[in-house]
Amino acid sequence: MTREDILNDLSVRFKDDIIDVFDKSPKRVYVEIKPESIVKLVSYIFKDLGARFNIATGVDTRQHMEILYHFIIEDINLLVSLRVKLPKSKLEIDSLVSVFEAANWIEREIHEMLGINFNGHPDLRRLFLSDEWPEGVHPLRCDYKEWDKKAIRDRGV
């Protein structure tokens, strides 16, 4: 299937889930979808199209939080990024562990760094932060403040 075929097929099949399709370059496509339909879309892309899961990234903008899931379809050299925008009042989304096992650790990392809750994740513990880090403090958020009284945070040591 070529690139145009895949994009037409997606927009026809998931008409009410896709909000926007952005063609950045011949090799990259950003597809923005609603948070409720992530599992449906990912199972289609992963199982039926045969794409490979690359990584998931998360960012905290001032209005909302975004998660991007990057999939690569290797035969036609295409990178499809699924963008999910979460409002700051309701930071949760379904977990992708039921579709493929590789989502386990990356969702743990997004949870401890940004504070997004993944429903249905079997084991949502801390991955990289040290044991003395307090609960509920997420470092990559916009409004992160230093909690450690003994840390030295000035320039010019």
Next chain:
Amino acid sequence: MSLKLKALLKSPWVFHLSTGSCNNCDIEILDCLTPRFDIERFGILLAGSIKHADVLLTTGSCNRQSVVRLKRLYEQVPKPCLVAAIGECALSRGMFIHSYNCPVPLDRIIPVDVYIPGCPPKPEAMIAGIVKLIEKVKAGQKRKKK
């Protein structure tokens, strides 16, 4: 100068300790130990175990997980021991100065004797730094005697 310290300065065995670096300084340390720069003429050998070490070459900015391990390792080095901080990250956390995971610079955790700047420092700079360390220890002893 006491015989113990004189012998230590003439045959310092180095141990390479990385507390979470990007590995660039580690590659340059490895370059420094190759036959081209020949530091064996100063008596410097690479020690395999930390209990054989005299000079600790520390690289990397110390993040929270490695603070615990660094303290434990520093207790296991037989004293007298000298510490050299190599690279910008070990001096003052470098570009990670505002990072959430590097709270303090390295010399608040273990006592550092010589600082070698650079990102990464050239092997010639490291050799010059070790020579300055030896001069500093000799001068410190002379001042103590007076």
Next chain:
Amino acid sequence: MIYIFYLLAYGFLLTAVIGLLASWIDRKVTARVQYRTGPPVLQPLIDIVKLLGKETLIPRGASKLTFLTAPVIGLASVILVSTLLWVNNINSHNSFLGDLIVVLYLLTVPSISIIMGGFASGNPLASLGASREMKLILSYELPFVLAVLVPVIKSEFSLRLGEILSFQAQNGVVAGSLSGFLALVVAILCMQAKLALVPFDIPEAETEITSGPLIEYSGSGLAVYRLMKNMLLFVLPFFLIILFMGGLRYDGIHLLNGVLKYVGLMALITVIRNTNPRVRIDQAVRFFWGPMTVIAVIAVALALLGK
């Protein structure tokens, strides 16, 4: 009373001085081969003095007595062997029956002391290095004993070192005959393994990964081990010179001859050390139980036939 003098002066001091010089020669020649200058002359001595000045740390899981006495046992056996060899070299009537067997037994004790030190450390890496040393000992002892059997057969089945020396003084060195030469080649390679030098330094010198059995030693324990290894660098070639090349004689021009024999063996050790990679433990065992034993058996058969 004269024997205490022999023990201290010849057994310990002279062997230590020559051993440290030999270690320096080895490091300097290695440096020159790699196109660099090497360390100064007193460097091995300064290493040992520095190590004596550092504190000794004993790990919590180690058995203290074995940990601290293992290096001393190794050093004591090397001093004893070197005393025996010097006494026989000076005056070949001083030997007693079976002192060759005593020397062979005592020469296994340094390796066993490293194994003891490794297992007493309580560290899994040290146990791994010590078990590799055990496998290495099992492999090279067989061709070594077979190779030592050849001078015994040649000097009319006598087990005294003094008689082997005086036989060679009259009838020419053992290494001159075909069987003696083959046995000397086997013995040199087994000596390389006993000294734990490349290509057979699997157990001890993995300094790029761990330090083998010596990983937990610091301060005076390590100084004693290094002194033991440096003295072994003199004692083992001396043993081979006595058995195969007629010993060191000091009258007139023969002194130069003796020094050349020792320096020649040291040069051979350094050349083998610098031109070979390290082998795995199973390759070493296969090497010693395969070609080396076959050559040693051929040498013994030729010696029995009188060649």
